[in-house]
Amino acid sequence: MLCVTRGKKGLFMIKKNIFLKINSKDNVAIVLYPIKKGTKINIDDRELVVQEDIPKGYKIALTSIDKGEEVIKYGYGIGIASQLIKRGTCVHIHNLKTGLKGKIEYRYKPDLKEIKSPNDMLYFRGYERDNGQVGIRNEIWVINTVGCVNKAAEKIVLSAKQKYENEIENSEIDGIFNFPHPFGCSQLGEDLLNTQKVLAGLVKHPNAAGVLIVGLGCENNLISEFKKVIGDYNNSRVKFINLSGRR
Incomplete structure (x- = not known):
């Protein structure tokens, strides 16, 4: 969906995906960004002019919805228009009410359709690891325990890329990367543990x-303490180095 809106000094700007229409049956769409009155969008091959400022996350009427008519989202009615809702206006609690009033029971009846696989078994090209996990990339990662060695990790990666340039060029290795961060130094308690868990997730990642x-x-995030959070690991795959020589 394209959006045309007037910016500074009268210039026009084009944005994509300003709205999200979830189901072809829907008569409303979700506004993904705050949008101004007068903005023009193209949706379902028709131009729609926004009639009022609409905040992010709210609904916009794609058609005029009469009082008492269903408001449809996800392909199902989510409520009843409590007044006439004009095309291009905001749909919210001021003009939308529940459709369950007066009903004794409610049953959810989804229109489910079976999706048949073209084959009994589906495959993708990946890299199986010794623990049974499968990655879609075959990379070398340099992960630092503390932000103080971000630059050192970066230099290790640059040096490795030069040394293994042919392997990367021939796709034997998909790339060599480091993950700079500012944590691990003076953290304590749960704050430190959260950092360790995130970094341990990277260590164990099958890519x-x-x-x-x-x-x-x-x-504070010493390698000896970090190993406790990592748990079991393959010592031929995971290596450690302390730049100061301490443990």
């Missing part, structure tokens, strides 16, 4: 064929 963990030696 990494090999991982080098770089520590400094004086941080």
